[in-house]
Amino acid sequence: MKRIITIAGSNSQKSINKRLLNYTSGLLENVEIISIDFNDYVLPIYGVDFETENGIPPAVKRLDRLFDTADGFMISLAEHNGSYAAVFKNTIDWLSRVNMKIWREKPMLLMATSPGARGGATVLESARGYFPYMGANITDTFSLPSFYDHFIEDEINDDNLKEDIYFKVNSFQRSIKS
Numbered sequence: 001m002k003r004i005i006t007i008a009g010s011n012s013q014k015s016i017n018k019r020l021l022n023y024t025s026g027l028l029e030n031v032e033i034i035s036i037d038f039n040d041y042v043l044p045i046y047g048v049d050f051e052t053e054n055g056i057p058p059a060v061k062r063l064d065r066l067f068d069t070a071d072g073f074m075i076s077l078a079e080h081n082g083s084y085a086a087v088f089k090n091t092i093d094w095l096s097r098v099n100m101k102i103w104r105e106k107p108m109l110l111m112a113t114s115p116g117a118r119g120g121a122t123v124l125e126s127a128r129g130y131f132p133y134m135g136a137n138i139t140d141t142f143s144l145p146s147f148y149d150h151f152i153e154d155e156i157n158d159d160n161l162k163e164d165i166y167f168k169v170n171s172f173q174r175s176i177k178s
Contacts, residue, residue: 002071002176003032009088009112009123010078011038016147017076017120020113023155024142025074027169031176034066038087046093060094067095072176073103073136076111079123092134101135107175109168111142119145139175140168 006025008018025033041059044050078085084092095102110127112120121143128141142165144150156162 001030001032003034003069004028004072004074004176005034005036005067005070006074006076007036007088008038008076008078010085011087012078013039015078016113016115016151017078017111019151019154020111020144020147021074021076023151024076024109024111024165024169027166028173031071031173034070036063036066038091041091043090043094046090046097051097056098057094060091060098063091064095064098067099067102067104070104070106072107072109072172074109074111074172075127076113077120077123077127079112079114079120082122083126084123096134103131103134103136105135105137107139107172108136109140109142109172110136110138111144113144113147113151115147117145119143119147137175139172142168 006021008015008021010017041063043057043059092102112124114120124141124143128138131138150156150158150161156165
């Protein structure tokens, strides 16, 4: 059975990106979902001086070993001031110190949502350009705009957006089987 690692790029207990990710990963069939919660991997702020004095934190090593087991990644990024949430950026900074190809050249469905009309489009653009340098094989991106208008009772309620995410999840599912 294929293993998919899901990451909501936030440490918020009420993350809307986590809700989108739970919905979307639930559309996959015959896979094992490994959900990463950054609250389970609390890390110091990355700095070369800290690394020199203390080495790589054990939580980073655990995450890196877990990433080795993945057949694919589904990520939904929170957008803070047009960029990644600090917890996400800090985690990938640490992971890159163990293996620069964090994403292992594995298929990735990259998503974002926000309460606003752009739905995290800015952070998606940034990640789409940056993640391939870190070993991401991005199969597609999906932006869910105006989360509270389009995500009711734990599902997407707009037919066009729902059709779009179904298509992208199916494409991702095919990519992890090849």
